[in-house]
Amino acid sequence: MHQTPTAPAVPTVGHRNTLRRATWIATLGGFLFGYDTGVINGALPYMQDDLGLTPFTEGLITSSLLFGAAFGALGAGQLADRLGRRRLLIILAGVFLLGAAGTAAAPGVGLMVLARVVLGLAVGGASAVVPMFLAELAPAARRGQVVTRDQLMIVSGQLAAFVCNAVIGNLWGEEGNVWRWMLLVATLPAIALWIGMNFVPESPRWLGSKGRYAQMLTELQRIRSAEDAQAEYEEAKALASGVPTRTGRLKDFAEPWLMRVLLIGMGLSIVQQITGVNAIIYYGTQILADAGFGTEAALTANIANGVVSVGAALLGIWLLGKVGRRPMLMTGLIGTCSTLAIIGVASILLPEGPARGFTVLSMTVLFLAFQQGAVSPVTWLMLSEIFPLRVRGLGIGLSVFVQWMANFAVGFSFPMLMSALGISTTFFIFVALGICAVLFVKRYLPETRGLSLEEVELQLRRA
Template identity: 55%
Template sequence: MDVRNEITASKFNPNFILQKVSNREAELLNKSGNVQKLSPKLFLRLVMFISTFGGLLFGYDTGVINGALPYMAKPDQLNLTPLTEGLVASSLLFGAALGSLTSGRLSDHIGRRKNILNLAALFFIAAMGCTFAPSVNVMVFFRFILGLAVGGASVTVPTYLAEMSPAENRGRMVTQNEFMIVLGQFLAFVFNAVLGVTLGESGHVWRYMLAICSLPAVVLWLGMLAMPESPRWLVSKGRVQEAMTVLRKARTEARAENELKEIQGMLTAEAHMKKATLKDFKIPWVRRILLIGIGLAVVQQLTGINTIMYYGTQILEKSGFSAQTALLANTVNGLTSVLAVVVSIWLMGKVRRIPMLLVGLAGTTTSLFLIAMASRLLEGSPQLPYVVLSLTVMFLAFMQGTAGPIVWLLLAEIFPLRVRGLGMGLAVLCLWLTNFLIGLTFPVLLADVGLFSTFMVFVVLGICSMIFVKVYAPETKDYSLEELEESFRNHGNCEIMENEPVDIKNPKLN
């Protein structure tokens, strides 16, 4: 049996690679052109840049509706009411909920890379459908299809990045996706403002806004053709040689061998288990992780972030700005988000996850409380729109600089390998369902009860979210995915004594 066949046949032996992957085999792989010439650092940057175009599409498609809705709502266009506005905005979110669930399972089956390729094609088709939609019904349908792609990207891209990155760089790489999301939203706000100011008299300006998002989809599809598959997924499918080749591109030789051994060791422990299904969540420690993941996903949306991202222009108009001024002012919100995520990427390697998340939630809750009070105390005042704009900037600085990126990172980290796709899919399903309900009801609430009462609801929810995070959220900084899984598993197997309860929030249980 040659070396290649031996590697494949022995996929669940943790010591095999260290014994059998010789220098001769490494030379063979190099001669075949399978090993990337870039340094590991540059290679990982390329992987990060290309794959996060999925995040850019996520951001643009969710942000573009902010400026397009006022033009779309005109009587000579789609003639939207507050309810149909909510449907157009939230149909994407309902699609994203389903896309996040199905995409997690699909990426477990066909691979992270191939799934991202499929999502890129879906982004393009749906973007064109929205651009040429002749009626509300057609628009809602294609926004739903676009949501399937957005939800799929929200699960698959962070998972791909988390599995491609070494433990010490995982926070930075996964958070890069959040940066691309907010960059996409910022670009949407900028294009909305430019098109609104220059072509605002044209009834079809919203179609140009929607058409632009087809371009990043093409870049993502072409770029992912050159990207490798996740090594963790390859090992799970028995393609050990390919996994080792990918790890060599992204790690030093010794690091690649050690990490492959670690991945195989984890798979060996799970080899006797059947394919991941919902029944796996009957295991107490796995169910606990799932509930924590769902709670974190819901917490992120209960901040009210997407009321600002989807309806920021309407909020600024309602506070006193003209339509075009509101479009221009909204670009400040987008720029704030981008700068805040840059700060977040820097903080991610220095600050522990949970304290950072708690600070973010405290800041967003305070910002919403001040917006509510300003709308009541300064109602009708010429200062109100500027105060509201300043407070939305404060809100976004806390949200995009801490709470938003941290939740996506935690969701990519906490689930065990065998159920990572399914578990994250379920958590993000709940994230998008929460987002859908907020997106659907917010314009109706804003029209019926005003800014004060609407934002006070989010203040109460923000307080509840902080309590949940403080009590249940686990700290994951500086641990490999395999170390986290082992510690959570050990906790689940421990006998919990009344006088000495085991704290799942501490990954290092020993």
């Protein structure tokens, strides 16, 4: 029986530099994910007049990207297994560029929705492929820190969107079509991603899944010492022996243990969304304006959300090297529930004005600290870890499809819920859903810290 070797040691400095460069280039996909989802926050108030938006069309424009992202994630999972992680990210960079330019140039609601769907295909594809790619490049001892760089880049992209929105809105907010410039900025990192991915190694594990073992070893030697590359090569090859070198298919999940893993992945995806995080990300400016800030002041105040998200993501990366995935996720969920409950209570008890405004702002900041420092990084990390190699692309694609559909439901319904029920009742709904999420994590989520991807697979097979 094959004995799994211990996790490879951390690469030497030269190999670590190669790995670091590859991961930061790949996570430009995460940066674009963050910018393109966050920019709508500040662009919407200016679109309302220029495009004559109603609560329905406002929700439609916001959620159309999320609808496209769901199918982008689903298709990208299988394409990543067929084409390779690196080649697909190069293609997605082109789709990012096309979608961003299309949204900036859209003359009306119809074409805006279409362009946002195209942009969503790229966002969803990157959300599925980048964490998978990073997990397969990283050594087991550093996988948590490497994969969660994507989360750091997502929130950095959101912060960049908030800053660009505030600068453009405060300087040129009185001019028409100012929102177009907010959207156009996203073309720049798309070009950088397209160029940079041409200099990044392919995933060694994907090459192994296709039976291209010589190339697999060559790529491992670029990002590992010779000894560690050989050990990891032997482990991955032994586990892959006897497994067909083909793209994963839905019928593979007929195996009970794989179906259980798929349901955990889908459940984890829903957990990440039902905290209500994207209500804050997409509609934070309106929430703060409703609490007592003016539009321009709300744009500026919203930068605090972005700054805290980046700081929390950095803290989360550090914590993932120190604590387990399960306790970190449960702590984050309890924190998000508590802060949303306080926002709901404050919206009932405090009159509109500075006290209410700064209470809501401080609680949204604290909410994002728990979400971006614990809930989101653990979610994306574990999705990249729990699926075995032969169905990794498809499994992650299906799970992230569910995540984006839940995101779509939140993004589409939130303006109408706010209009019909008010901020307090809407947030209390998210609190109730968050309690359900805590119970799910406690009951079903495995612990994967410190295990190689092959050891995770063996553990889940035996569960």
